[in-house]
Amino acid sequence: MKLTIYGIARSRAIRNLWMAEELGLAYQHVQTVYGPEGSRKPDFLKLNPNGRVPAADVDGVILWESLAINLHLAKKVGGSLSPKDVDEDGLMTMWSMWAVTEVETPALAVLTHGSLKSEAERDNALLAKSIEALKAPLAVLEAHLAAHSGHLVGGRFTVADLNVAACVFYLRLSNLLADKPAITAWYTGAMERPAAKKAFALRGD
Numbered sequence: 001m002k003l004t005i006y007g008i009a010r011s012r013a014i015r016n017l018w019m020a021e022e023l024g025l026a027y028q029h030v031q032t033v034y035g036p037e038g039s040r041k042p043d044f045l046k047l048n049p050n051g052r053v054p055a056a057d058v059d060g061v062i063l064w065e066s067l068a069i070n071l072h073l074a075k076k077v078g079g080s081l082s083p084k085d086v087d088e089d090g091l092m093t094m095w096s097m098w099a100v101t102e103v104e105t106p107a108l109a110v111l112t113h114g115s116l117k118s119e120a121e122r123d124n125a126l127l128a129k130s131i132e133a134l135k136a137p138l139a140v141l142e143a144h145l146a147a148h149s150g151h152l153v154g155g156r157f158t159v160a161d162l163n164v165a166a167c168v169f170y171l172r173l174s175n176l177l178a179d180k181p182a183i184t185a186w187y188t189g190a191m192e193r194p195a196a197k198k199a200f201a202l203r204g205d
């Protein structure tokens with residue numbers, strides 16, 4: 001397979017870099033920053049008209065949306081991370097879409113307004129609202145992992161775990177997982193995988 005991943009590792013491209021490492025794929029990594037110097041350049045807009053990273057070229061098929069890229073790679077390559085049948089495919093897609101619609105936005109707000117921004121720049125109302133919004137989905141995730149031996153689909157680590165863990169990553173500096181032992185064990189296990197370590201090392205943090 002010929003794979004090119006566009007986007008710096010300190011962006012959602014990390015999800016695709018992690019997936020490529022998990023699958024043992026050789027790939028080209030084109031460092032593409034945000035904004036006029038990268039994701040908004042006319043050449044990049046031909047790949048992703050949304051002007052955002054990541055984008056990927058998978059054997060000539062241009063894809064954007066980080067989690068969709070991972071689902072595509074999983075199905076194209078096969079193996080234990082990939083759906084073994086259409087039912088698993090449905091579940092892995094479900095969890096990936098759930099992560100984006102229920103977790104990603106409030107989790108990112110918790111990261112930025114709870115940790116990364118200076119006290120003066122923080123929107124504390126948005127932070128409180130985001131913490132509240134995460135209560136229900138985190139309870140769902142905790143209950144599911146506790147009841148399914150620590151994995152989302154098929155009793156093994158799959159692209160669903162990777163995609164969801166990559167969104168839970170935004171909670172790493174918060175205390176929101178302190179009372180969630182199943183999520184904590186699952187997330188720690190995901191991040192300790194050799195492929196995760198190799199990819200996250202590219203972020204330089």
Ligand SMILES: N[C@@H](CCC(=O)N[C@@H](CS)C(=O)NCC(=O)O)C(=O)O
Binds near residue numbers: 011039051054
């Ligand atoms: N849903 C998209 C979101 C992509 C996205 O927002 N990427 C950010 C970097 S992590 C970006 O390119 N921001 C620059 C901009 O919006 O101009 C995905 O998961 O790929």
